[in-house]
Amino acid sequence: MSAYVNEPLDPDKHDRAAFSCGNEALDRYLKERANQEISKDIAKIYVLRRQESPTTIVGYYSLSAYSVETMRLPEQVVKKLPRYNQLPAILLGRLALHVSYHGQKLGEILLADALSRSLRISGEIGAMAVLVDAKDERAARFYEHYGFCRFHDAPHSLFLTMAEIRKLGINKGSGSF
Numbered sequence: 001m002s003a004y005v006n007e008p009l010d011p012d013k014h015d016r017a018a019f020s021c022g023n024e025a026l027d028r029y030l031k032e033r034a035n036q037e038i039s040k041d042i043a044k045i046y047v048l049r050r051q052e053s054p055t056t057i058v059g060y061y062s063l064s065a066y067s068v069e070t071m072r073l074p075e076q077v078v079k080k081l082p083r084y085n086q087l088p089a090i091l092l093g094r095l096a097l098h099v100s101y102h103g104q105k106l107g108e109i110l111l112a113d114a115l116s117r118s119l120r121i122s123g124e125i126g127a128m129a130v131l132v133d134a135k136d137e138r139a140a141r142f143y144e145h146y147g148f149c150r151f152h153d154a155p156h157s158l159f160l161t162m163a164e165i166r167k168l169g170i171n172k173g174s175g176s177f
């Protein structure tokens, strides 16, 4: 059995105040905006926690419906797609791990959960890619490490097509690729 659990953020249960990832904006989002964004259907937020610690947040990520302008995607990606101005996508708006857990590949567990959830969602409603807006160059390289491609017009924005996610064969049980 996995030592970690992924579940939807429950503001009454999870201790958002204790979360600290090293990036103030990402901490503040969880503490001050997450609750409202969930209730207003702007984003859904999922947390990673240790099995034996129900309230402590190890990491979190957010997902929202999104669209991408077709002209921003490379020709090899769009060449077989209908020429709509925009294409449906999923935004991985934020992803962060508590500082005490950095460097242990738990970011991979969070990302694998976000991508496998996105794949499941794309079985219900069309979405041809997952997009991320990385906070900085270091974060952008983290996503590149897992196969994301940069947009030429915004190098800290990256995407991974659903077709590529499907090929990754994410192992839900271990939370790894």
Ligand SMILES: CC(C)(COP(=O)(O)OP(=O)(O)OC[C@H]1O[C@@H](n2cnc3c(N)ncnc32)[C@H](O)[C@@H]1OP(=O)(O)O)[C@@H](O)C(=O)NCCC(=O)NCCS
Residues within 6 Å of the ligand: 021, 022, 023, 026, 094, 095, 096, 097, 098, 101, 102, 103, 104, 105, 106, 107, 108, 133, 134, 135, 136, 137, 138, 139, 141, 142, 145
């Ligand atoms: C970015 C973050 C999620 C990384 O998670 P992590 O579990 O600490 O990542 P790890 O250091 O264990 O690395 C996991 C893998 O990603 C790779 N990786 C991590 N950061 C990388 C980087 N900047 N460039 C290239 N590869 C990177 C590692 O080499 C490792 O791969 P390997 O096992 O093949 O060697 C985490 O550090 C974090 O939450 N930082 C603060 C918030 C943030 O920057 N979020 C980014 C989204 S905006």
